[in-house]
């Protein structure tokens with residue numbers, strides 16, 4: 001018995017890297033899988049339907065069930081066709097893993113409009129479009145009194161939680177995906193659909209450090225901290241009935257470590273002295289000492305820490 005026996009999954013961007021690991025492991029756990037991949041370059045140019053088919057071949061050779069889909073996830077109609085394909089081929093849909101992604105890193109002052117639009121489109125609209133069509137399907141099933149126990153897993157990034165130099169387009173998209181996941185959880189709770197966000201890691205073709213030596217997750221013969229397939233177990237678990245009480249959560253998965261990320265939370269508050277008045281701008285220097293400098297963001301990545309002396313203290317003279 002697999003954790004996902006009888007379930008049907010769609011995984012976007014499953015032709016390479018992290019998503020490929022998800023698709024293979026979801027199938028190993030018993031799910032029937034629609035392997036989506038446009039088959040383009042890491043910057044989003046071109047298309048190749050054989051990329052998704054190659055992963056279908058890996059899954060079927062290992063005894064699993066899968067079909068290929070070459071839709072562009074940022075196409076509203078293409079995303080609908082992908083969700084319809086799962087239902088037409090396998091009779092139902094239980095799991096959607098939004099994972100497809102590209103990169104076009106530039107410093108903000110050099111970023112072209114096309115670099116911004118492409119990254120926002122593939123990541124942010126590419127999460128919205130499949131999720132929207134899947135949620136319409138699940139709402140209809142719920143209203144028809146079917147028992148719905150569905151899971152959407154979105155792909156965030158530490159960059160979306162913490163920012164990074166040269167990635168304003170990607171940070172905006174991934175930060176948006178983190179909040180999109182929470183709002184989907186809120187919209188769909190009454191219909192039996194949960195929504196969570198996973199920030200993955202692993203050496204894939206998307207990372208310049210990987211060079212030509214990209215090893216796909218199903219090609220590793222032993223454990224490696226670089227293996228993008230290390231994220232798969234968390235995705236399988238979130239997709240399973242073991243996780244029915246987990247929704248609206250965000251996780252960072254790096255090698256063998258899973259970190260729970262809290263969403264935007266209210267920090268320290270200061271209230272104007274006295275009552276029935278607003279702040280004077282000059283008074284805010286004192287308030288900011290408490291609000292900002294006594295509650296520094298801990299930071300995870302180099303350069304994330306606020307450093308140096310308080311500008312507010314300097315402003316106070």
Ligand SMILES: NC(=O)c1ccc[n+]([C@@H]2O[C@H](COP(=O)([O-])OP(=O)(O)OC[C@H]3O[C@@H](n4cnc5c(N)ncnc54)[C@H](O)[C@@H]3O)[C@@H](O)[C@H]2O)c1
Nearest residue numbers: 013015016017018038039072073100101157201202204206
């Ligand atoms: N690898 C990491 O360390 C890491 C870290 C943080 C986040 N991520 C995220 O994980 C996801 C997977 O990245 P990866 O590192 O495995 O990269 P990858 O390039 O190996 O895989 C991404 C896949 O998405 C596909 N894709 C791109 N645009 C598409 C589109 N419009 N429609 C359908 N498919 C499309 C690509 O063809 C590719 O197969 C991305 O969302 C990425 O931002 C990866």
